[in-house]
Amino acid sequence: MRSVICVAALLLAVGPSGRPAAAQDTSAIDRGVRIGIIYRPGVRPGLVMLPRSGMGLDTVRAMIARDLDYSDRFEVITLPGGDSIRLATSSSAPTRGTGTSRSGTRTPATGGAQAGGLNYPLYQALGADFALDITAAGDTTVATLHDIAAASIRRAVRVKLPRPGDADFRQAVHRLADLTLLAALGTPGIAATRILFVREGKVYQIDQDGADQKLVSSTDRQAMSPAWSADGRHFAYMEFQAGKGWLYLQDMANGKRTAVSTTGSALDFTPAFSPDGQTLAFSRATEDGTDLYTINVKTNCCLRRLTVGRFSDNLSPTFSPDGQRIAFVSTRPGLPQIYVMAADGTDQQLFAPFDYGVTGSSNAPEWSPDGQSVAFHRDVAGTLQVFVLDVRTRTVRQLTSVGRNEDPTWAPDSRHLAFVSDRSGYRQLWIIDLDTGRIRPLLQQSGARLPAWSPRLSEAPSTTP
C-alpha cells in the first residue's frame, strides 16, 4: 500500500480559514502554494481527479472519485484544499487568459508538456499515473482519462446521464466510473453493484457506495437469506410462513414475487442460484434433519435431493461459477465444516481443512465469482471470523480478527468482501479489500446482516412489468 500525502503549504498570507479570498487568489497558485509529496513504495497507480467547478457535474465527479477510491485499485490523489488551490483550473483567473488551454488547464510557472491540454510533468510529480477529467459537452458527459506517463489521452468516454434525482442517475454514474476503470486498467469495476441484506426481518438493497438504501421486502413476514441470480435481475430469499420456511423469487425491476414450487411443506432455507439461473439449490429441514435439494426454477420441475444426512445436517449451498460444483456446510464431522460435491450430489468431500477437536464451527460459504476462493466464517475462541479458502491449494487464511465477523459475500471483482461485523460496537455491514486490507463500513445502521453482493448490474431492466 502506498500512501501519498499531499502537503500544501500556503506560503502566501491567506485568510484565517486557509482559503484565499476569491478576489485575491488569481496568482495564488504560482506564488503561494507548494505541493509536497511523500511516497511509500507500492503497486497501485496514482489517479488524480482534475478539480473543476460548475458544469453541474460536482455530484458526478464526487461519485466517480469515490467509486474509484472504493475500487482500491488506485491511489486516488486528492488535491489539497480542493478548488481553493486552483491548481489545475484557470476558470477563476480570466485575466490570465493566455495561460488557459482549451480544456481549462493552466500552465503553472514553467510550462511543460501540454498534449491533451494537461501539464503532465506536474501530475507525474504528484505521483499520478492517470488523470481523470469530467466535463460536459452539451447533454453528454465526457470522462477523459489521461495517461500521464504517455502524456496522452487514454480514452474519452461519452455518456448521456439521466438528470440527478432520476431513478437511474446514480447507477448510470457508477457505470461511467466502471468504464473509466476499465479504460485505465483493462479490468471491470464494481461501482455499479448493489448489496442485499436483512434488517429486522426485512430485505433491503443498498448501493455499494452506501447510497440509496431501499426496502425490497413486500410483506411483513420475517425474511432471511437473500441470494442474487447471476444476471442480477432476480433474487431468491426465505420467508417464515405458518411455521414453515418458504422460498420466493423476486423480480428486482418490478418487485413481483413468485413462490418456488414445492416450497411450503417444510422449512426451506439458504437458497442459491446456479450460474445459468436454471437451478435453485437450497436446504430443507425435515424430521430427518437438514439436507440439500435442487429444483429447476425455470420449469418448476425436478426436485432432487443431493445429500442424505441421517445423523448430520447439510446446508448453505453455493455454486462454483462454472456450475459444476457446490460447496456447502455439513455437520458430518460433528461440528459444521465446509464440504464440496459435484453439482449432482456425487463425490462429497471435505473442502476447507480443519483440526478435529480444535477448529471451531465453519459456516456460510460463498464461492468467489472467479472460482478461486471460498469465503466463509469460522468460530475462533468463541467468536466468528471471516476466512478464505484457496480452492486450488485447499489452504485457508484468516481475514479478520477484530470483533465478531460473519457472513462474507463476494463482490464481482473477487477481491472485495462485504460482511457483518460488530467491531464498531454494533452489528453492521463492512467491506474489506483482500489485496490492500482496507476496510470501510457500508452503512451506519445496527442490525444489518446476511448480505448478498450483486453481480455487475448492466443497464437497469425496464421498470414496466
Next chain:
Amino acid sequence: MKSVSLLLALGLGAAVVIGSSCGGNPPPANTTPAIDTAAENARIRDSINAANAEAERQAAAERERIENQRRADSLAALARAGEEVRTTLGAMIHFDLDKSNIRADDMGALDQKVAILQANPDLRIRIGGHCDERGSDEYNLALGNRRAQAAKQYLVSHGIDASRIETQSWGEERPLVDGHDENAWSQNRRDEFEPISGGDNLRRP
C-alpha cells in the same frame, strides 16, 4: 348463619307443637263452646303447617345453595387442573451451546408431557426449536430443527404417536430474552411446546 336460623325455625316449630299438644287436651271443666275449640284447633294446625312449610322451603334453598357451591368448586378445581396441565405441557426445555441432545434435567419435564398426551388423546402439539444468537444465523435453523426433533423423538419413543406432534425451527429469530450474556443465551436455547388442537379442558394424567 343460615344453619342458625334453620335451628331457630325448627325450635320455634317444636315449641308450637308442644304448646298445641298441651292445649289439645283441655280439662273437662272447660266451659268454652265446642265450636270455638274446633276453630282454635284449626288455627293452631294451620300455624304449625305454615311453620313446617317455611322450614322445609328454607332447607330446600339451603340444599340447592350447597349443591351450587359444590358444582362451582368442582368446576374451579377442574379449571385449575386444566391450567396446571397446560402449564406443565408448555414448560420449556433447554439445551447446551450448539447441542441438540435432551439434557437429563429436562427428561422429567418431557415425561410429564408424555403423561399429558396419553391422558388427552385428542391433544396435538407443536414443538418449536430455538437457538441463541451466538451461532451462525443460517446454521441455527438446522440446529433449531434438530432441537425440535430431539424432543419429538423423545415423546415418540415413549409411546406418543408421531402424527400428534408437529415441529418447527425458528433458529435465533425469536429470542425469548433480549440480552447478550450467558443468562439470556441459556434461556434462548430452548424448545417451546404449544397445543395446536384438543387443548381445551385438558385432563390431569
